[in-house]
Amino acid sequence: MKRILSTARTEFRIALRNRWVSIALAVMAVFSLVLALAGSAPTGGLGVDRLSVTVASLTSLSVYLIPLLALLMSFDAIAGEAERGTLPLLLAYPIAREAVLIGKLAAHLAILALALLLGHGLAAGVAIWNDPEALTGLPALWRLSWSSVLLGATFLGAGYALSALSRRPSGAAGLAIGLWLGLVVLYDLGLLSAIVADNGGWFTTEAFPVALLVNPADAFRLFNLTASGATAAAAGVGGAADTIPLWQSLASVLLWPLAALALAAAAFRKVTP
Amino acid sequence: MMTSTLTISQLTKRFGEVAALTGVSLSVAPGERVALLGHNGAGKSTMMKIILGLIPATSGQISVCDAAPGSIAARRSVAYLPENVAFHPALTGEEQLRHYLVLRGESPSQAMGLLEKVGLAQAARRRIGTYSKGMRQRVGLAQALIGQPRLLVLDEPTSGLDPVSRREFYALLDDLAKQGASILLSSHALTEVEARTDRIVILSKGRMVAEGSLAELRRRADLPVTLHVTARNGSAPEIARSLPGAILVDGALHLTCTQSEKLAQLGRIAGLGDKVADLDVLPPSLEDLYSHFSRGTVQ
Numbered sequence: 004m005k006r007i008l009s010t011a012r013t014e015f016r017i018a019l020r021n022r023w024v025s026i027a028l029a030v031m032a033v034f035s036l037v038l039a040l041a042g043s044a045p046t047g048g049l050g051v052d053r054l055s056v057t058v059a060s061l062t063s064l065s066v067y068l069i070p071l072l073a074l075l076m077s078f079d080a081i082a083g084e085a086e087r088g089t090l091p092l093l094l095a096y097p098i099a100r101e102a103v104l105i106g107k108l109a110a111h112l113a114i115l116a117l118a119l120l121l122g123h124g125l126a127a128g129v130a131i132w133n134d135p136e137a138l139t140g141l142p143a144l145w146r147l148s149w150s151s152v153l154l155g156a157t158f159l160g161a162g163y164a165l166s167a168l169s170r171r172p173s174g175a176a177g178l179a180i181g182l183w184l185g186l187v188v189l190y191d192l193g194l195l196s197a198i199v200a201d202n203g204g205w206f207t208t209e210a211f212p213v214a215l216l217v218n219p220a221d222a223f224r225l226f227n228l229t230a231s232g233a234t235a236a237a238a239g240v241g242g243a244a245d246t247i248p249l250w251q252s253l254a255s256v257l258l259w260p261l262a263a264l265a266l267a268a269a270a271f272r273k274v275t276p
Numbered sequence: 277m278m279t280s281t282l283t284i285s286q287l288t289k290r291f292g293e294v295a296a297l298t299g300v301s302l303s304v305a306p307g308e309r310v311a312l313l314g315h316n317g318a319g320k321s322t323m324m325k326i327i328l329g330l331i332p333a334t335s336g337q338i339s340v341c342d343a344a345p346g347s348i349a350a351r352r353s354v355a356y357l358p359e360n361v362a363f364h365p366a367l368t369g370e371e372q373l374r375h376y377l378v379l380r381g382e383s384p385s386q387a388m389g390l391l392e393k394v395g396l397a398q399a400a401r402r403r404i405g406t407y408s409k410g411m412r413q414r415v416g417l418a419q420a421l422i423g424q425p426r427l428l429v430l431d432e433p434t435s436g437l438d439p440v441s442r443r444e445f446y447a448l449l450d451d452l453a454k455q456g457a458s459i460l461l462s463s464h465a466l467t468e469v470e471a472r473t474d475r476i477v478i479l480s481k482g483r484m485v486a487e488g489s490l491a492e493l494r495r496r497a498d499l500p501v502t503l504h505v506t507a508r509n510g511s512a513p514e515i516a517r518s519l520p521g522a523i524l525v526d527g528a529l530h531l532t533c534t535q536s537e538k539l540a541q542l543g544r545i546a547g548l549g550d551k552v553a554d555l556d557v558l559p560p561s562l563e564d565l566y567s568h569f570s571r572g573t574v575q
Contacts, residue, residue, distance in 0.1 A: 006378060009374075009375050009378035016367065087362050088360060091328075092356060092416075092419070095328045095330065095358075097348050097351040
């Protein structure tokens, strides 16, 4: 346990000096503020409180931003150590490889959590300042916050796995961007075009909900929109939220971090320095 | 303390078709200092990585402090200094050592003491990114001293160190060996290994071609001894006549003879009386021994 904590502290220090902490905080703060200030613009007066609307916007933003931040922080984790030449010495120390991963994960998750705390805090502040009713949106914001941390954990784990598989930071960076584009951007486009082509057939009714649940980013969006009942404020893939029960998207949100971390551990175990 | 710290028998390692190590057997006793010599690519680093459990052996048995290489028990008692040791440039020397201390289950407060030991106390709070190669090497040495390692595996430990630091480093190793730690080190600087190790192992193309103390290796190789005789003004030609085989180089006479002829030859030179200004006896150097044994496998 001491070893994991020391690893986390060291990684946090490195991220602080590499400006990753300030980058994550600044990005989250700026985007959250912009969305909170422009919160009512896209939906107009819907009869929902202002914070709930902001949460719906933040959810759409987080689907893109959290995986990107997580992958950018994690792609270097193992490949970077291998390239710098610090890996052989680290692995000669009496610490399990899983413990090394958990230490790094703890540090990177802490950074994400700090960024979320700042961003969501600012968003809540702005919403409540402008609309006292916004207090009713706080549970939705809280749900968004913790599920964002879990989404971050999923993509951090995926980043570590890619980092261990490629063994070179440049290769890992390429894979990480590829994964982000694939899961977060192209996946939804592919699903939408498939639905259009399918025209209400088997794919739309049977395969589509499953396809949404197996993608951690889609499951995250689905979970937050279903839980807050804010589907009206969301368009596109989010519109499917009504048809999938909450427990299914929740299960996906909870299980993916574990699966990603297991993948990362399996990939790291195969690395020979 | 009766059993050896490190026992290797019939170790073989293949990378695909390439044999990196073939049938190497070696054991290192507590308190013993063993130098591993060999060309680049002779298999030294590979052997060290196998001992540490970083890469698996193809065949053969290895026991490190009565445990399997790479097991947590073995890693607890083995310290390692990799070749060209590196650290994260964003950390300071002190932060890096504190982390390593915790990983070894020691108190991080020992960090400054260790850095003082290797002469880095002044730079402890500077980032490692600003360190010179020699300073990084010292951080590497400091981390290898953590705790009470029973076996130190040091890959080219003195590369990048100046002669004074090298001497200090070997003094540190002597202390550790006196406390019962076994030391296995590789080096290119053969002369420094000569005086500072109990036993020398020569690897060539993945095979162990010689093993023993320096004196034993000298005896076995039976390489010629070189004598340098400096003549007094003008007497060089006369001396050359009485010492067959001598060559005149810059006013001094160089001649070689086998170990068994050495005393007779010295007697003859002493007999020349005051014609001789000075005499140097040069035993075969470790370099000579090394190339002698390395060549043996090639033929």
